[in-house]
Amino acid sequence: MIKHIAMSLFFLLLSTPLLAKEVELNPEHPQQYTVKKGDTLWDISGMFLKYPWHWPEIWHVNPQIENPHLIYPGDELSLSYRNGKPVIEVNRGKRSVKLSPEVRETILDKPIMTIPLSAIGPFLSKPRVVGEEALDNAPYVVASADERLISGAGDYVYVKGIADRESDTYSLFRGGKAYKDPDNGEVLGYEAIYSGDAERLTKEDPAKVRLTYTNREIQVGDRLLEIEDQDFDLNFIPRSPEKPLNGRIISVFDGVSQIGQYQIVVLTLGKRDGLETGHVLSVYQAGETIKDSVSADNKDTVTLPDEHAGEAMVFKLYDKVSYAIIMKATTAIHLYDRVKSAP
Structure with a gap:
């Protein structure tokens, strides 16, 4: 059974900014945005932020509205500043309601998901x-x-x-x-x-x-x-792990040798390591070990530095491993590449 993220965790993450980090806005960020059906939280975060997983640090919870930690189609998001720091505020959009003597119909939108269900379903x-x-x-x-x-x-x-x-x-x-x-x-x-x-x-x-x-x-x-419980909570929040984590990609589905956006990978990190659903990890292409052709010893080798290759977000946890989706690939990602806590 997939463990649901507790509502109290949402409030803790979304109402308490992580002030230790400097939030960098997307240079082309909008001042306002109206949420549409089909949007995902990751995409909206990327509109406003250079690093989408810093979303909890700028989201301002309005306790006066229903489900203040969730975002719905029709909601209006506005970027403003408080004490010199950027915050996103939400104005809850109107809900469609039809009334008649014979029929009472209320159209209730579902909150947007963090990532596309089609990619991880x-x-x-x-x-x-x-x-x-x-x-x-x-x-x-x-x-x-x-x-x-x-x-x-x-x-x-x-x-x-x-x-x-x-x-x-x-x-x-x-x-x-x-x-x-x-x-x-x-x-x-x-x-x-x-x-x-x-x-x-x-x-x-x-x-x-x-x-x-x-x-x-x-x-x-x-x-x-x-059969596993099918009631999955996809409204988790993308965020950096609270502590440094280091692991590897040990499997990729679909039998590909190079891994790209929205492909699913298995990581050598799980619940026992403190990993949680929604944690974002940076992917690093493992540095190649090559022969040192300059050294006098023809047996000498040198390992090149790891190179940043993208980001992955965890969506399903086991004790020792986890499933993650590649959200961004800036270069080719391969089996056994390393993953580390995103900054």
Whole structure:
């Protein structure tokens, strides 16, 4: 289950400026902006700020309006100054309401999201990162109902180890690659490759299960895990981590070798490191180690400095790893490039 960011955290972040940092405005910032449907908080932040993750430092909470920490289509944002420091104030736009003797209709806009749902939607519930024991101990397909080697949507299979569980709905997964820390070799988790959904029909062991959806063939040995909560909070605030963090990109989805904007990566940082949803990390292209052709010792090498390559924002957390979306890529980003707390 994705952990929701508590409302109290919103107020703390949004009403208490982090005065230790100098806020740099976008040179082409507007004085006012009316929020539109389809806007994201990251894009709006980028209109006003050079670094969008400094948004909490200029956002002024008006406690007199409903949900002062959220932004809705129709809201008017204005840039002003207080004690010489820039602040963004919100004037809550009008809501559309239609009244008649027969029908009462109220159109309620949803708050804008921080990043596009289309970019991260498939990764919110699938695939997963699990510990090795989670798949080893999960119920598994032991046979198909009609002796097929592979099965698909609409077919029936038998599952062992599911009889004493409460849920009747599951997702099927296949064990994928191990996520390892390239610096120390620690196994951080395993990829669980999503294969489909299933519904338990009987409670004996093995139980009969119907495959309700599949995106790949289902085989004997595939594992079943309970379906994750789909109620995700995408209204987190982009911000710098409160402490220095250092990690690496250890996986990229879609099988690409060079990573660009809106692509999803796996990081060697998680909850245990103090990482939180919404934290922004700067990406650095790892400096190449080359032969020192000038040195008298022909075995000498030199490692070039890391080069800033972009920013990534965390949107899903596990204990030892996390999913992040590349929000900006100023140069090519590669597997094993480094990530550090954004300034």
